[in-house]
Amino acid sequence: MSGNFLTIPGEQMRRSRSSSLTDLISAFDTKAQSHTELQKITAFSGHFDKNQKPTFSKEEYGKPKPGSMTEYRGAEAQARVCTEMKELCEIINEYGKPPCKGLLPPELKSATKVISFGELFTIYTVISDKLVGILLRTRKHQLTYFEGEVLFQKRDDDVPVFLMQPMEDIRHYCDNKALQARRSVSPMPN
Structure with a gap:
């Protein structure tokens, strides 16, 4: 060889x-x-x-680096909030009563269910202690309506909380928001 x-x-x-x-x-x-x-x-x-000062564009300021664990955790938290919003609306839909349409102002004619804050508080605290925060979030997304800035236990027990859309629409909306949040980040963060 x-x-x-x-x-x-x-x-x-x-x-x-x-x-x-x-x-x-x-x-x-x-x-x-x-x-x-x-x-x-x-x-x-x-x-x-x-x-050495960091430089940020307006779009980058206050946001985590793309692909980072911080961005991933934020998206997961946003998806969990959407799920909690849907659960709260499910409870209002299940335990609430149809509102008397003749007595409602025009902006509340589309309301599908109504429940008092006191009753909702009693039901929801067994599930979660974040009722007021989730209620504010659902109002921001126009899923619920109530008068006042924030509702407090005992003081606002008689304030009505209205469900503003049919439950099927709310489920679809919340599921899409959660999916968008999860898709907005890379699947394998750094």
Whole structure:
């Protein structure tokens, strides 16, 4: 046999290990350098450099980095809130009564169910302690309506809470909002 066909397996293996180890070390050094640079512009780190100011566009300001775990957790939280909004509306739909349309002002004619805040509070606290926050969110999305800025237990027990859309529309709306929130981020955050 000729020497051209003869290969030394150990030598080839050492070269391959050496190059893969070099690649790993290089990747680690790059990651460490980018982390050091990030710490210089992060105000809460111990290595903050006051001379280096981060620059943000209006769209980036106050938002997490795309692909980060923070962005992912925010989207998941938004999806959970949409689910809780739907659950609250389900409870109003189940325990509420049809409103007397003749006595309602024109802006509430589309209301499908009504329940007093006191009754809703009694039912919902068994499920969640975030009733007032979720109620505010459902009003913002025009799923419910009630008078006043915030409702308080005991003081506002007699305030009616109206469900403003048919339950099927609310389910569809909330499910789509939750899906949009989850799709807005990459599936594998950094």
